[in-house]
Amino acid sequence: MPNFNGVWSLTTQLQYRSDWPIFVQPRALFLGGNTGSKETVIQFIDVTTTGNALDFGDLTAGRASLMSASSKIRAVAAGGNTGSVVNVIDYVTIASEGNASDFGDLSSTSQEGTGTGSSTRGLFQLGLATSNVNTVEYVTIASTGNATDFGDRTTTAAYGQDSAVSSPTRGVFSGGFISSSVNIIDYVTIASTGDATDFGDTSVTRYGMGGASSSTRGVFGGGNTSGDTMDYITIASTGNASDFGNLTNSPRYISGTSNGVRGIFGGGKVSSTRQDVIQYITIASTGNASDFGNLIASNFSLTATSGSHGGI
Numbered sequence: 001m002p003n004f005n006g007v008w009s010l011t012t013q014l015q016y017r018s019d020w021p022i023f024v025q026p027r028a029l030f031l032g033g034n035t036g037s038k039e040t041v042i043q044f045i046d047v048t049t050t051g052n053a054l055d056f057g058d059l060t061a062g063r064a065s066l067m068s069a070s071s072k073i074r075a076v077a078a079g080g081n082t083g084s085v086v087n088v089i090d091y092v093t094i095a096s097e098g099n100a101s102d103f104g105d106l107s108s109t110s111q112e113g114t115g116t117g118s119s120t121r122g123l124f125q126l127g128l129a130t131s132n133v134n135t136v137e138y139v140t141i142a143s144t145g146n147a148t149d150f151g152d153r154t155t156t157a158a159y160g161q162d163s164a165v166s167s168p169t170r171g172v173f174s175g176g177f178i179s180s181s182v183n184i185i186d187y188v189t190i191a192s193t194g195d196a197t198d199f200g201d202t203s204v205t206r207y208g209m210g211g212a213s214s215s216t217r218g219v220f221g222g223g224n225t226s227g228d229t230m231d232y233i234t235i236a237s238t239g240n241a242s243d244f245g246n247l248t249n250s251p252r253y254i255s256g257t258s259n260g261v262r263g264i265f266g267g268g269k270v271s272s273t274r275q276d277v278i279q280y281i282t283i284a285s286t287g288n289a290s291d292f293g294n295l296i297a298s299n300f301s302l303t304a305t306s307g308s309h310g311g312i
Contacts (some may be wrong), residue, residue: 033302155159210256212263
């Protein structure tokens with residue numbers, strides 16, 4: 001492995017990637033949510049260890065039911081509910097703690113959507129505007145500005161929460177709610193624009209689940225029915241999801257992200273009780289989740305992203 005002046009310090013908390021010489025921090029962020037009020041807090045963890053989340057900074061306004069995407073450098077958080085539904089997009093630099101700054105706006109107010117993306121582009125399915133919509137928009141993460149139309153999902157399902165996953169080329173959206181829970185999975189090619197194509201189905205109909213992915217495999221966990229269920233897909237192919245294992249609890253409105261190797265699920269709501277649980281899986285294998293640590297406070301309808309997820 002290359003080094004600088006022969007020095008390699010673990011205290012840098014840097015993760016080597018195959019696209020050397022670029023480094024990324026193995027850092028995941030949890031943004032916003034509902035702790036009994038709409039939350040401004042951004043929290044972070046080092047995905048390669050276990051332990052409790054730490055304070056990162058604050059969003060420009062407290063909001064729940066928002067969505068996120070990230071590059072190696074920057075995380076963007078879009079939409080949500082501050083007490084009213086908003087179209088704001090914020091951003092932070094993942095490697096440094098601090099408060100979020102304004103990025104731009106979605107084309108319309110949106111909550112209960114879901115986000116994913118690649119190392120350059122963030123995609124957002126708007127979910128619930130004045131009604132359920134299938135609109136997908138995108139931003140170029142390295143710049144600032146308003147979102148641009150990408151195309152449409154195959155369904156107007158909202159309440160996807162953090163259920164979208166990605167490889168470097170393909171974004172995959174799953175589940176949600178129309179008049180009832182759905183099991184629909186569809187996908188887009190991130191670098192182009194256009195409407196989504198049917199991928200297959202999740203193992204159960206559900207909304208409010210989280211997603212985590214490597215560059216090849218996506219895992220969906222939690223949701224309003226069979227809430228401890230995790231299932232997985234091979235992103236490059238199409239087909240129905242297969243059983244992966246079980247979460248340590250049965251949450252809906254849970255957040256999910258990864259560092260490309262380890263999947264992270266945080267928060268959510270079990271029955272009427274908010275959760276502070278963070279749990280993890282190894283994406284390449286199958287099996288049940290293990291305890292990671294705790295969020296700063298019990299929280300649901302938050303969003304999570306990282307600088308080294310499967311789309312990077």
